[in-house]
Amino acid sequence: KNEVEQSPQNLTAQEGEFITINCSYSVGISALHWLQQHPGGGIVSLFMLSSGKKKHGRLIATINIQEKHSSLHITASHPRDSAVYICAVSAPRHGGSQGNLIFGKGTKLSVKP
Amino acid sequence: SAVISQKPSRDICQRGTSLTIQCQVDSQVTMMFWYRQQPGQSLTLIATANQGSEATYESGFVIDKFPISRPNLTFSTLTVSNMSPEDSSIYLCSVVKDRVDGYTFGSGTRLTVV
Numbered sequence: 400k401n402e403v404e405q406s407p408q409n410l411t412a413q414e415g416e417f418i419t420i421n422c423s424y425s426v427g428i429s430a431l432h433w434l435q436q437h438p439g440g441g442i443v444s445l446f447m448l449s450s451g452k453k454k455h456g457r458l459i460a461t462i463n464i465q466e467k468h469s470s471l472h473i474t475a476s477h478p479r480d481s482a483v484y485i486c487a488v489s490a491p492r493h494g495g496s497q498g499n500l501i502f503g504k505g506t507k508l509s510v511k512p
Numbered sequence: 513s514a515v516i517s518q519k520p521s522r523d524i525c526q527r528g529t530s531l532t533i534q535c536q537v538d539s540q541v542t543m544m545f546w547y548r549q550q551p552g553q554s555l556t557l558i559a560t561a562n563q564g565s566e567a568t569y570e571s572g573f574v575i576d577k578f579p580i581s582r583p584n585l586t587f588s589t590l591t592v593s594n595m596s597p598e599d600s601s602i603y604l605c606s607v608v609k610d611r612v613d614g615y616t617f618g619s620g621t622r623l624t625v626v
Contacts, residue, residue, distance in 0.1 A: 432615060439521070440549070440602040440620030444513075447614035485554070499545075499570075500615065502554040 402426050405486050405503035412510050418473040420506045422486030425467065432500065433460050433471050434485040442485070445471070476510045483507050514539055514609045518618030525595055525625050532591045533621045535605035540585035543608040546578070549620075550601045558603075561588040595625045 404423045412418050422431070433445040446453050446460040448469075453460050457476075462469040473480055486503040515538040525531050535544065544561040559567040559580055567580035582588040592599050605618040 430614070434617070440604070440622050442604060442606075442617035442620065444615055444617065487555075499557050499560075500555075502556075504554045 401503070402490070402501050403486055403488055403503040405484075405506050407506060408504070409507045410509070412476050412508070414477060414510055414512050416476050416510075418476050418480075418508065418510075420471045420484050420486075420508070422469045422471070422503055423467060424469075424486075424488050424501075426488065426490045426501065428488040428490050430489045431462055431469050432487045432489070433469075434487060436483040436485055436505065438482075445484075473508075478510045478512050481509050513614075514541055514607050514616045516605060516607060516616055516618040518605055518621060520621055521619060522622040523624070525623065527596055527625055529595055530591055530593045531595065531623060532589050533603055533605075535588045535590070535607075535618055537586045537607055539609065541607040541609045542585075544582060544588045545606045545608075546580060546588070546590045547604045547606060548601045549604065555604065558590070561590075592623065595623075597625045599623065600625045 402425050406421045430447050430449045432447050435443045435445050448460055448462050457474045459472040483505040485505045487500040490501055517536045519534045523531055546558040547555045548558050549555045557570050558573045558578055559569040561567050561580050561582040563582045563585055577593055579591045603621045607616050
């Protein structure tokens, strides 16, 4: 079992729909990250959070530390939101180098016009 | 937050050759990392680039195959040596400027080995 699990793996939505991507983790973390990867491979950091909720434009990220669960929501989705969304956790005690991230496998989102 | 310039963005290389990928940051950063993303897989940490000393490699990665340099706090290189088709991946550098800033990722290098 992976330390970071995302669902769904693939998601197709119609433009305007409300989208939710889920992330569950099984290790102790200092922070959780939501990342966006475009087809060229480059990655953009969307959110870093350790508690509560953050909002940026049409994107909202929430985290429940007790349940070890986070969600990424996209309101009024648009074709330009099509990308792979990756959940990653900073888990200092997990091993590896300081600052190592543990990544989920990503959710491929396709928004149709 | 930091801005990263990663080069090249993509390359097609012959088996047995080597490719050096550069990561230039617009400001001094505390930590620099190199990741690999094989097709259809999640990112895997190759190593932490240490300024002025040998990189710290993760299990399964060795210096002879992936030599890394970090001569100062704004620049690092990763070389993929003696390439084989199995090395075809996206390679990404990432930096941490400070705890508040979090992680910044480069635009990635898409490598194809033929």
